[in-house]
Amino acid sequence: MGVLHVKPAAAASNTLAGRLARLGLKTDADFALHLPLRYEDETRITALADARPGVAAQFEVEVTDCDVAYRPRRQLIARVRDAGGALSLRFLNFYPSQQKVLQPGTRVRIFGEVHEGYLGPEIIHPRFHPVAAGESLPDGLTPVYPTTAGLGQATLRRLIEKALARVDLSDTLAPDLLRRLDLPGIAESIRFLHNPPPEMAQSVLEARDFPAWRRVQFDELLAQQLSLRRAYLARRARGAPKLGPTAQFTDALLKSLPFKLTGAQQRAWREIAADLGQPHPMQRLLQGDVGSGKTVVAALAILHAVEAGHQAALMAPTEILAEQHYRKLATWLQPLGLEVAWLTGSLKKRDKEAAIARVGAGDTAIAIGTHALIEDKVEFARLGLAIVDEQHRFGVRQRLALKDKGSFAHQLAMSATPIPRTLAMSYYADLDVSVLDELPPGRSPVTTRLVAEGRRDEVLKRVHDACRTGRQAYWVCPLIEESETLQLKTAEETYARLVAELPDLKIGLVHGRLKAADKAAVMAAFVGNEVHVLVATTVIEVGVDVPNASLMVIEHAERFGLAQLHQLRGRVGRGAAQSACILLYAQPLGELARARLKAIFETNDGFEIAREDLRLRGPGEFIGARQSGMPLLRYADLEDAALVERARVIAEDMLRDAPELATAHLQRWLGGREELLKA
Ligand code: ADP
Numbered sequence: 001m002g003v004l005h006v007k008p009a010a011a012a013s014n015t016l017a018g019r020l021a022r023l024g025l026k027t028d029a030d031f032a033l034h035l036p037l038r039y040e041d042e043t044r045i046t047a048l049a050d051a052r053p054g055v056a057a058q059f060e061v062e063v064t065d066c067d068v069a070y071r072p073r074r075q076l077i078a079r080v081r082d083a084g085g086a087l088s089l090r091f092l093n094f095y096p097s098q099q100k101v102l103q104p105g106t107r108v109r110i111f112g113e114v115h116e117g118y119l120g121p122e123i124i125h126p127r128f129h130p131v132a133a134g135e136s137l138p139d140g141l142t143p144v145y146p147t148t149a150g151l152g153q154a155t156l157r158r159l160i161e162k163a164l165a166r167v168d169l170s171d172t173l174a175p176d177l178l179r180r181l182d183l184p185g186i187a188e189s190i191r192f193l194h195n196p197p198p199e200m201a202q203s204v205l206e207a208r209d210f211p212a213w214r215r216v217q218f219d220e221l222l223a224q225q226l227s228l229r230r231a232y233l234a235r236r237a238r239g240a241p242k243l244g245p246t247a248q249f250t251d252a253l254l255k256s257l258p259f260k261l262t263g264a265q266q267r268a269w270r271e272i273a274a275d276l277g278q279p280h281p282m283q284r285l286l287q288g289d290v291g292s293g294k295t296v297v298a299a300l301a302i303l304h305a306v307e308a309g310h311q312a313a314l315m316a317p318t319e320i321l322a323e324q325h326y327r328k329l330a331t332w333l334q335p336l337g338l339e340v341a342w343l344t345g346s347l348k349k350r351d352k353e354a355a356i357a358r359v360g361a362g363d364t365a366i367a368i369g370t371h372a373l374i375e376d377k378v379e380f381a382r383l384g385l386a387i388v389d390e391q392h393r394f395g396v397r398q399r400l401a402l403k404d405k406g407s408f409a410h411q412l413a414m415s416a417t418p419i420p421r422t423l424a425m426s427y428y429a430d431l432d433v434s435v436l437d438e439l440p441p442g443r444s445p446v447t448t449r450l451v452a453e454g455r456r457d458e459v460l461k462r463v464h465d466a467c468r469t470g471r472q473a474y475w476v477c478p479l480i481e482e483s484e485t486l487q488l489k490t491a492e493e494t495y496a497r498l499v500a501e502l503p504d505l506k507i508g509l510v511h512g513r514l515k516a517a518d519k520a521a522v523m524a525a526f527v528g529n530e531v532h533v534l535v536a537t538t539v540i541e542v543g544v545d546v547p548n549a550s551l552m553v554i555e556h557a558e559r560f561g562l563a564q565l566h567q568l569r570g571r572v573g574r575g576a577a578q579s580a581c582i583l584l585y586a587q588p589l590g591e592l593a594r595a596r597l598k599a600i601f602e603t604n605d606g607f608e609i610a611r612e613d614l615r616l617r618g619p620g621e622f623i624g625a626r627q628s629g630m631p632l633l634r635y636a637d638l639e640d641a642a643l644v645e646r647a648r649v650i651a652e653d654m655l656r657d658a659p660e661l662a663t664a665h666l667q668r669w670l671g672g673r674e675e676l677l678k679a
């Protein structure tokens with residue numbers, strides 16, 4: 001059948017409005033805040049004869065010739081000359097409008113670097129615009145704006161000029177505040193950056209700490225803080241059931257545990273209990289390095305909710321982890337006479353329906369599971385507390401979906417990926433945070449060794465010896481991110497190889513494609529020390545807890561991310577035995593891989609590692625910004641902790657003392673985009 005494929009979105013994006021939308025440019029304020037990436041010196045004309053290779057300069061020339069060539073590929077080539085020289089302009093991508101300008105006889109000013117091409121001297125993709133003879137030169141530096149395909153600097157500059165003439169740039173910060181912060185006014189800063197005065201040196205203007213830039217950075221951070229703070233206050237204004245204070249179940253659990261809570265656990269638990277007793281929803285992140293003991297704190301919160309007559313749910317990102325939580329909580333809570341429901345995708349239909357029915361009827365107060373907990377069919381009779389473990393593994397939507405199973409549930413997120421301070425102050429500013437900064441006693445730090453692949457035999461011997469003395473080991477397969485099939489194949493090959501190489505040991509294999517029952521069986525055998533070496537893919541990355549395992553080998557460690565390596569390493573060092581993590585790597589190492597291995601070798605401190613991870617990957621990757629819908633900062637730098645902190649304090653003052661200025665500020669910076677931040 002003759003079906004015409006119309007792509008309205010693509011068509012629309014080829015219009016000027018579409019291109020501007022791609023840059024987020026709609027309102028006058030958007031244009032005013034679309035600031036130059038850099039500046040170029042177009043105040044002088046250089047003669048072609050004086051061009052120096054590799055040095056950007058401006059030339060004024062006449063077009064002698066302009067043609068589309070097809071070899072080696074389609075390209076536009078123009079020949080130009082001035083009084084003393086000639087050269088080619090080459091465009092590998094070009095628009096008909098550009099071709100139209102470059103007609104023989106046209107006088108143009110071009111800006112770019114001259115290189116020696118195969119047709120003689122040339123400039124690839126110069127910026128250019130037609131001029132009349134004797135047209136005056138700009139007397140200040142020319143701003144160069146971030147742009148998108150098909151949108152030229154000249155058009156963009158014209159639109160910005162127009163917007164600047166109309167836009168209201170009245171200051172949202174009071175004069176005395178500006179004096180205190182030692183910042184210039186916003187209107188002068190913005191106008192200055194778009195139209196720098198003649199005497200301004202490029203290096204000064206482009207420096208990050210130039211006062212006008214400082215002001216813009218501050219305003220951007222302030223907008224972010226205001227927005228987060230407002231979302232936080234809005235959520236606080238909503239109601240939630242006041243839970244507690246009751247202590248019968250929690251006391252009983254504490255008495256039955258074979259250990260005492262660490263000081264950090266006690267503190268976190270007090271903070272959570274206080275939140276649960278408030279009439280508005282808790283929004284707390286419980287953050288603690290791997291092995292710091294978050295599960296027991298979650299169990300206490302669950303008991304608190306249950307005792308207050310509500311239901312509690314705990315969601316984990318993988319079957320293995322959910323199952324482990326289920327087992328642990330069942331052993332802790334069943335002696336108190338509480339039923340724990342278990343809900344995952346792999347349950348038999350009948351069992352799943354039964355669990356859903358009991359949760360829906362309120363017959364069982366506690367539900368533990370995977371994503372299956374947030375399926376539409378699942379309804380809670382009276383959900384009062386939603387806990388998400390390893391929260392960074394879930395998308396924003398999934399995280400909120402669990403809480404939304406109760407009309408006004410309290411929310412606790414847990415994460416072993418520590419958030420560096422600046423990120424905690426910015427992207428996570430709407431969460432209250434409890435930190436477990438203390439490991440349970442009796443742990444010895446894990447020693448990390450970097451071993452080149454060529455010495456695999458020594459590593460094998462070490463694994464063998466450890467297992468012969470009653471210890472257990474993890475053997476983590478090389479990561480193959482591009483292909484799950486290949487990943488699976490590699491896991492099976494690694495397993496077969498180790499079975500052959502360590503004939504007197506029992507080897508197990510666990511990977512993501514295994515049926516849930518088989519996975520559970522292998523894990524149970526490992527927990528029971530019937531399997532000595534567990535060959536695993538990254539399914540064990542999160543949360544797995546087998547204290548007798550004291551050795552971990554990671555093959556092709558250079559392929560793993562920093563946070564991933566830290567999480568994996570956290571699977572050992574959970575018992576009293578001295579533990580080790582051996583990172584096998586293949587040479588040659590790329591620069592990033594080398595930096596990651598160095599960081600993981602040098603420190604065991606999750607915070608230190610998170611900071612390094614942030615540095616290596618940038619904040620967008622770190623927080624999964626695409627997923628969160630949070631616009632990234634354009635001008636400010638999250639590493640600038642002092643400025644972030646100042647913006648945080650002032651955002652609070654502003655919302656309290658000058659809410660109308662706060663609204664104006666948000667409108668200017670975020671315009672219609674603010675709803676994105678509500679997650
Ligand atoms: P994580 O924070 O990584 O989720 P877990 O909650 O799995 O850590 O705890 C790791 C191990 O430490 C578990 O075996 C747990 O029972 C044990 N544990 C937790 N708190 C303490 C404590 N205060 N003293 C001793 N062991 C503890």
Ligand code: MG
Nearest residue numbers: 294295389543
């Ligand atoms: Mg955990």
